[in-house]
Amino acid sequence: MCYLLGCCSIELETPSDGSILVDFSKNLIDDEGLSLLFELPRSIQKFSILHLHCMVTPDVLQAKARKVEEVRDNVLAGKKVNFTEAEAVLHVALRNRSDAPVLLDGKDVMPDVKKALQQMKDFTEQVISKHWRGYTGKPIEDVIHFASGCNFMGPHMVAEALTPYAIGPRVHFVANVDGTHLTETLKKVDPETVLFIVASKTFTTLDTIVNATSAKEWFLSKANDPSAVSKHFVGLGANVTKMKEFGIDERNMFVMWDWVAGSFSLWSTIGLPIALSVGFENFERLLSGAHFIDNHFKTAPVEKNVPFILALLGIWYNNFYGAQTHALIPYDQYLHQFPSHVQYTEMEANGKCVTLGGKPVDYDTGPVVWGTPGTNGQHTFFQLLHQGTRFIPCDFIAPAHSHNPIRGGLQHKILLANFVAQTEALMKGKSAAEARAELDKSGISGSQLEALLPHKMFKGNRPSNSIIVRKFTPFMMGALIAIYEYKMFVQGAIWNIDPYNFLGLDLGKQLAKSIEKELQDTVPISSHDPSTNGLINHLKRNF
Numbered sequence: 001m002c003y004l005l006g007c008c009s010i011e012l013e014t015p016s017d018g019s020i021l022v023d024f025s026k027n028l029i030d031d032e033g034l035s036l037l038f039e040l041p042r043s044i045q046k047f048s049i050l051h052l053h054c055m056v057t058p059d060v061l062q063a064k065a066r067k068v069e070e071v072r073d074n075v076l077a078g079k080k081v082n083f084t085e086a087e088a089v090l091h092v093a094l095r096n097r098s099d100a101p102v103l104l105d106g107k108d109v110m111p112d113v114k115k116a117l118q119q120m121k122d123f124t125e126q127v128i129s130k131h132w133r134g135y136t137g138k139p140i141e142d143v144i145h146f147a148s149g150c151n152f153m154g155p156h157m158v159a160e161a162l163t164p165y166a167i168g169p170r171v172h173f174v175a176n177v178d179g180t181h182l183t184e185t186l187k188k189v190d191p192e193t194v195l196f197i198v199a200s201k202t203f204t205t206l207d208t209i210v211n212a213t214s215a216k217e218w219f220l221s222k223a224n225d226p227s228a229v230s231k232h233f234v235g236l237g238a239n240v241t242k243m244k245e246f247g248i249d250e251r252n253m254f255v256m257w258d259w260v261a262g263s264f265s266l267w268s269t270i271g272l273p274i275a276l277s278v279g280f281e282n283f284e285r286l287l288s289g290a291h292f293i294d295n296h297f298k299t300a301p302v303e304k305n306v307p308f309i310l311a312l313l314g315i316w317y318n319n320f321y322g323a324q325t326h327a328l329i330p331y332d333q334y335l336h337q338f339p340s341h342v343q344y345t346e347m348e349a350n351g352k353c354v355t356l357g358g359k360p361v362d363y364d365t366g367p368v369v370w371g372t373p374g375t376n377g378q379h380t381f382f383q384l385l386h387q388g389t390r391f392i393p394c395d396f397i398a399p400a401h402s403h404n405p406i407r408g409g410l411q412h413k414i415l416l417a418n419f420v421a422q423t424e425a426l427m428k429g430k431s432a433a434e435a436r437a438e439l440d441k442s443g444i445s446g447s448q449l450e451a452l453l454p455h456k457m458f459k460g461n462r463p464s465n466s467i468i469v470r471k472f473t474p475f476m477m478g479a480l481i482a483i484y485e486y487k488m489f490v491q492g493a494i495w496n497i498d499p500y501n502f503l504g505l506d507l508g509k510q511l512a513k514s515i516e517k518e519l520q521d522t523v524p525i526s527s528h529d530p531s532t533n534g535l536i537n538h539l540k541r542n543f
């Protein structure tokens, strides 16, 4: 066995919610190696002396030389870093808990941000205190949030994670344009006591608007009164004209701005369902947690900077070891949507094959991100993590304290023991001698032992990071999400790609528009390639 220990761990003390320990010590790199990573590309030669095959060209991987810090400062200064849309990316303003201004084109955006937060606060308080009434005078019991992409994933993931803090109406999320999602959700609500949130920056995203329009039709078929819409529909977005066209009452519009980039929308008014569920104070704590990491990322030297190190280790495996995927395993059932959220944000941001300058990259960019909560994964895909042929770095995430310490906390200790054990098993593995001794001890010998032996061995040397927080409070969730946002950001900067566009989603959307028209009748078509024609014509024959 040749695992390397001891690169480092960092403990961040939060002002209110205990610490966040980020332990990097189970990685295939030591302190010297990590410091060399900080020195890329000067250290590339040293790595080749260590016989590590560098899968990128030296002029590309330049943690410092590529000036991550400069990119960061440009973002924080409100420069138009989202160049495809010529927009700034100012989510730090949304969670700015200080009095410092955040400038965009020389103007402080904070007064607008504060106004939007005040509107969210007032509305949330009215709904939770049951002063907001539906068209028959009853208070709101359920909220359905219609959204796509980040506007769905972020609030949904956080609302699930903060379930123990829920004090408001039940919140439901509908994203899929598959009518099943809406139908099944409507079965759970009463038109007299439901509030619909339509959340879309552009207010044109097909899935969202189709679902919301169907919900409006359903609602009007029950209420039989168009004036009832203003008591049951609110809009979150940057396109006021489209919100009006949809029929959102002006008083029910919660604005966001074009400078809120896709994956960061949960910090804006798009976070309204979170506030409605857990109360506005907890929403503010969520913002404070992210703000805490904003400051850490901004001020900590790279050697002590948690997102920076996570990003470099990811690059280490992605570009030096050829890892194709990265697994996230939260040991907290409330965080069951967290891997999907990070999957969405990282894969949308860093799933690019051209540089910022438009040249094809000649190195791997964002890996496949995936995961599921422990201990569930332990009974399924962990087999591949331990004994498969793939090399899969993992992040393990756990709280020291459970929201549900049943049996005097015993069950949580069982969970935590599993978390720690998995990281140890992945690292240490089990040698032939150890496996042989075990088999011997259990009375197995001879040919049976020899046959079993290879199956009982674990190669080990499988790297992982461990993140332990005191408890998953709203503040901690804010901090955790922000850590992964900055990891993604640093990697995008080092790979020299544009993390803010999602143009890779356009082609399918464009084609769907024309295919939708073709599916309206049963006349066979021949305008596509033979395979696509075949699928369309099969559907037409079977309608």
Ligand SMILES: O=P(O)(O)OC[C@H]1O[C@H](O)[C@H](O)[C@@H](O)[C@@H]1O
Pocket (backbone or CB within 6 Å): 148, 149, 150, 151, 199, 200, 201, 202, 203, 204, 205, 208, 262, 263, 348, 502, 505
């Ligand atoms: O906010 P909208 O205009 O509705 O956009 C909704 C979604 O559109 C695309 O699918 C992007 O990939 C997402 O990042 C975005 O969240």
